[in-house]
Amino acid sequence: MTIQLRFLILLFVTLCLCIKSQAQQIYPIPQKTILKVGRIPYQGIQLKGKVGTHVSSVLASYVEKAGIPVRFKKLKKAIGKEGYExxxxxxxxLINYATERDAFYAAQSLKQLLDDAKRTSFLQKQTIQDFPDVAFRGTVEGFYGEPWSFEDRVAQLRFYGEWKMNTYLYGPKDDPYHSSPSWREPYPLDExxxxxxxxxxxxxxxxxxxWAIHPGKDIKWNEVDSxxxxxxxxxxxxxxVRHFAVFFDDISGEGTKAEKQAGLLNYLQKEFVDKKHDVGALIMCPTEYNKLWSNLEPNTYLDILGDxxxxxxxIMWTGNSVIHDITKEGQVWVNNRIKRPSFVWWNFPVSDYxxxxxxxxxxxxxxKDIKSDMSGFxxxxxxKAEASKVAVFSVADYSWNTKAFDSKASWLRAIHEVLPDVEASYALFSKHNTDPGPSYHQYRRVESEDISPILDSLLAKTPQLTDFPIELSPFNLALLRTEFSKFAPAVHDILNNSKNQNLVTEIKPWLLHFESLGHASLALLDLLAANDDQHAYAHFLKLQTERNKLVDIDKNxxxxxxxxxxxxxSRHILPWVEKSYFHFAQLFREKGFSVPDAIDQAIGKVLTSLAPLKALPVLNDVIAGNKPQPVLKLSPLLEVIKLSPQDFIGLEITSPQFLKEVHLDIVPKQEVLKLEYSEDGKIWSPKKTSQSKMVRLINLSDHVVDIKLQKFEIVLQ
Known part of the structure; x- marks a missing residue:
């Protein structure tokens, strides 16, 4: 190999590395980016040719008299649906496009390049050829609880446009004009x-x-309601409004009939969509919207819809259960039954449960290999609209280019875009707040990943930690101390320096709890590192003070x-703190130290014959008054559950209290469901005694009963 050839190869490699180092990563990640040798000085842009107002508004702040000309060329043939070059x-x-939306998306990509050019004073020469993998990309405001505010929705819609999401489904469960009782009525003028x-x-x-309507709770299958x-x-x-949806989720009774639902949708297609000519595709959410709740027999609900x-x-679909990963297997299964690619409604990061x-x-x-198996995502x-934006960003990234999606990189970029002033602090806070905990849905997320093995090991050893000094790995304790020492500074950084104050307002109580959790964890580490009982006791009192702050924030x-x-x-840190606190409180009492009594907490567990409900959390609460009364409650179920004959759901008190009264709310009311009480779980009676420790709601009929369990709580004596 000659010296000249070696020099040319080295020069080529160096140029390629320079190109790579200068390249700005566009999000959502484009389908194809061709980087070229060379950079051009940046001094703003000029818009040339006819440009739509939506496009010009994206680029207006970059326009300068001496700027680089930006030419928009309209093509007769699209570069893929919603694509651009x-x-x-x-x-x-040069921007090649076929529709105004194509040009708008091109402008959003150019905006990202220009933001980087403002920082470096140069633009990298390149060609981006781009289009989305999934036709419908966006969000469904479909959660239970207080709907987003008008201001929340405005911010969301602008965020969607910026990151190339084209779909927003308005369907908040607690809007009475979307659902019962007022779906038949017009909105008040101000709304x-x-x-x-x-x-x-x-x-x-x-x-x-x-705009989605949810008529299934009380619809009559007649001409009047059609x-x-x-x-x-x-x-x-x-x-x-030019886009419409009909939701039949989370209902029971007459509204669940597949042939009637199909008939209504076909009627709307013929009498509304086809006649208007400017209305988009109808979307429906079926009653059997996940595999767990679907009738697996042929020629039943999903097959009827398909035919x-x-x-x-x-047709919308949440996966193999209400909250589930979206898999190839699951998509193929449902698509075969409904005879079309399903429209994915992914229940994350929703937290209404x-x-x-x-x-x-x-x-x-x-x-990452299901773009042809879904019509929308x-x-x-x-x-919490602002706090949801990080996940929404990543969904925009995934649904645009599924194969290129990188979960961690997308998450970090999302945090940078949503909270650029405090991104490191927010990433720290977020990685310790990811898991929903045990629930009926049994959907778990990795949390506190870097330190979870150490915490789980300590949690398992806690009952054996009785003599000081305690022999533990100093390396592991140092790792924990380094992490927990970051909590309070991160919280102060977010509270004081974030310009996104709407997000801070949404999550402020959690930030304060997180700060106290860090202090409690550090006090616990000091306790574990103590040389003798006396020093350990002093650190225990600090732990108790910080733990009381956690309880206070939680209760108020x-x-x-x-x-x-x-x-x-909640997955690793808080359980470790709580278990350690109660363990050392008992230990120091036994060692003769003065330890204030811990507040008596009601403790219970779920009683049920239904396997999926066995993971349902039992919550603690207190009824305030002259004498506060402890309460145990089942986490309310937002979805319809089916109770077969002799199926039951209830509560058992496992702390030293007894049952005083039961508060129950089920929809619809069912005379065949009865409350039964027991002292030992062996003998059940419709009558409560002063020693009752268990209560259950049981189906005493000979048929399946569909209910929504809106409240099941017991007050303790």
Whole structure:
């Protein structure tokens, strides 16, 4: 090999490395990026040619008289649906597009390049050829609880446009004009005006605003109610809505009949969509919206929809259960039954079933080889709109280019975009607040990954830690101390330095709990490292003080009626702190030290014949008054459950108290369901005694009963 050839190879490699180091990573990750040798000086841009207002608004702040010309060229043939080509040349930038939405997405990608160029003063020469893998990409506001505010929705719609999401489904469960009792009625004028404004803002951001109706709780399968749905659609059409959905989820009774649902949707397709000419594809959420709840027998609900429902209507699907990873196997299974690619409704990071938690971790568990097996992909977020944005960003990234999706990289970039002022602190807080805990859905997330093995080991050893000094690995304790020492500074950084104060307001109680959790954990480490009983006792008192702060924050914030309170670090850190606290409190009592009595807490467990419900959490609460009364409650179920004959669900008190009274709320009321009481779990009676420790609701009929369990709580003596 000659010296000249070696030099040329070295030069080529060096240039390639320079290109790679200077390349700005666009999100969502483009389908194809061709980097070229060379950079051009950046001094702003000029917009050349006819540019739509949505596009010009994206790029307006970058326009300068001496800027690089940006030329938009409209093509007759699309570069893939919603696709574009962006070319950065030496003297100009060229954008090829077919529709206004294509140009808007190209402008969003160019905006990211220009933001980087502002920092470096150069633009990298390159060509981006891009289009989405999934046709419908976005969110469904489909959670239970207080719906988002108007301001929340405006911020969300702008965020979707920025990250190339094209779908927003409006379906908050607690909007009475979306669902029962008022779905037949028009919105009040002020609410109608806000919806009209949202449709306009969605259009400005190239987002299709889907308005969903949820009539199944009380629909009558007759002409009157068919016309009522049609009339409501017309009212929403007059407000500017051009995209519609019908939800039949979480209902029971007459509304669940597949052939009737298909008939209504076909009627709406014929009498509304086909006649309007400017209305998008209808979307329906079926009653059997996941495999766990589906009738597996042939020619049943899903097959009826597949056969009878107009093939132009999209059918939503949450996976193998209500909250589940989205898998190739699961998609193929349902698609074979409904005879079309399903429209994925992914229930993450929604937290309406664990409202004392924040779910802030990375998006993962999504198959990267299913783009042809789904027609759409929307995420159901938390009721905390700003705190949901990190997960929403990653869903935008995944659904645009499934194979290129990198969960960790997308999560970190999302945090950078949502909270650039405090991204390191927020990443620390988030990685310890990812897991929903035990629930009926049994969907768990990795949490505190770097330190969880150490904590789990300590948790298992805790009962044996009785003599000081305790022999433990100093290396492991040092790792924990380093991590816990970051908690309080991270919280102060977020509270004091984040410009996203709406997000800070949403999560402030959790931030304060996290700070106290860090202090409690450090006090516990000091206790474990103590040389003798006296020093250990002093650190125990500090632990007790910090642990009391945790209890106080939990008892006085987020008092929703479902899962009240605040928890952070709930999978590994908080259990370790709690178990250690009670262990050492008992140990120091036995050693003769003065230890204030811990507050008596009611403790219980679920009683049920239904395997999926055995993971249902039992919650503690207190009824305030002259004499506070401890309460045990089942975490309310948002979905319909089926009780076969002799099936039951109830509570057992495992602490030293007895049952005083039961508060129950089920929908619909069922005379065949009866309460039974027991002292020992062997003999059950419809009558409660002063020694009753157990209560259950049992189906004494000879048929299956569908119910929504909205409240099941017991007050203790």
């Amino acid at each position: 962006l070319q950065v040349h030496s003297k100009f930038i 109608a005006k806000r919806l009209q404004d949202l449709v306009r803002i969605a259009t400005e951001n190239e987002v299709d605003f889907y 016309l009522a749905v049609l009339h409501k659609f017309d009212l929403m059409y007059n407000l500017g 009878q429902l107009d093939k132009r209507v999209e 664990v409202r004392n938690h924040l779910l802030l971790g990375p998006v993962y568990g999504l198959d 929307v995420t159901n977020p938390m009721d 914030n987020n008092r929703n009626p479902y899962q009240p309170g605040i928890v952070t670090g």
